[in-house]
Amino acid sequence: MIDDLLVRSALAGFGVALIAAPLGCFIIWQRMSYYGSTIAHSGLLGVALGLIFAINTSAAILAVGLVLSFFLLLLQRQKLLPVDSLLGILAHAFLAAGLIAAGTLQDQRLDLMAYLFGDILAITSQDILWIYIAAIISLCLLIWHWDQILMLSIHEELAQAEGIRTEQTRFIFMLLISMTVALAMKIVGILLITAMMIIPAATARPFASSPEQMAVLSVLFSGLSIIAGLAISFQFDSPAGPTIVMTMTSGFLLSLYKYSR
């Protein structure tokens, strides 16, 4: 029974890593770490709205994420405030809205802790199936737009001059992040999703000599950390999501040895 639980959790975690880690590379390249956090913060509003209107929470999270991305694209058309300020505004506006929406649900059962920290051990076989379907669709979408998003990360103006539709490309990128957040929430929870995207990518950086290599390595690091993290969590009965994130962080600290060379 325990083995079965471990295998299911590891499978679910790896499914999320398949898309989260390569996306994390792009998040790092575009200096958009705050964007992941902002989308994650908006996840609570998605959950609450999903429960209020009795729709699938993942779909609700995705919808809220897209609304947020749309706001961000609009706000980015003004040139006075930098993007991190805009993200700071949006993150907290959406978090506040999420808390208010959650407040109206007091009579219903809304286990905030489960959404904030996830519960990888409660994953069902059907969840796993959905995770893999969504992850593979997202991955295909990412590979299809790979060159464009990469070019956008290298030099926006050059990308534009070469005929890349920058706003459209950026929207696809944001859509992918929203999908990943919706996907990963059950595994590590809202607070730690960004970690699952960024830490493996950062760990892969010093070992990679091409963007593609960095993406593949980040998936491997992520997968290894998930397995190791789960094993440790079983051994010491620590919460699974946070233990996975701490394992990833340890891997990153080890990679610093390579950074320094």
Add this chain to the structure above:
Amino acid sequence: MSTSHWVLLESEYILHKPSINIFYFTNTALALLKGSPLPTLSKSGAMSHTQNTKHPLISADHISLLRSGLKVIDDVSLVLNTNEITTLIGPNGAGKTTLIRILLGLQKIDSGTVWTRKNLKIGYMPQSFEVNRAIPLTVFRFLTLALGNSRKNIQPFLDEVGGGHLVKKQIQNLSGGEFQRVCLARALINDPDLLILDEPVQGVDYSGEAALYRLIADIRRTRGCGILMVSHDLHIVLGESDKVICLDRHICCSGVPEMVAQNKEYERLFGKEAAQAYAVYNHNHDHEHDLSGNICSHEDNISQ
């Protein structure tokens, strides 16, 4: 305006006008860069254009751009021809980069017309930029990214700019001069009819500058493409150019280098010393320096 005149224009040029909606504009720019069939232009567009006998690549006609009520581009007209180096000089804030963005189709204008020859391929080299160190990127990957779906060999393009040995290097580890050459190779990769180079020698040391300008002149000679180059080093640039445009939001003066260097407006913008420095520089070289400063023959320097 005769009917035959109109037919000629419609078949050979696409038009950017301020009245065109944003989607037309972007689509045109995109189609232009992809070399795909273009949308036909509206008839009103032919009105202000006087036919150019030299069949220009791009012709800008009295274009202006307002930003917060100020004219950042003021009634600028220019013609870019094939096999011709046009150098755009001017002080900081003169609108040089903005003008380039307009010609590339990235920036809308408030009045005037930009005529772009149909299926014109532009190679663009932006102002020197710092490559994000978080992206592991070899010169090879940086160049293949520009290819899209074609499976071209990129090595000849690197060789052409004297950067053949750089192919496996990480972009982050290149020197200023090496990086500019790689960017130049990237601009050449789709065999452009027009090269647009925004401050090509930025971040290059003094001895490297002359070599890079020499390389650009050679590219024009071997490829016969048109080149538009932005610069604010004056004297080195002028010698290789066919045409110099001195921009300070409006065109202060333009013409062959000697004329511009002696122009009063030029002297007002850049000072007497600059105007005299041109005369000092304008002499014949009997030798060249390579990137490390060694004396070498002209051909060596290019093929290196």
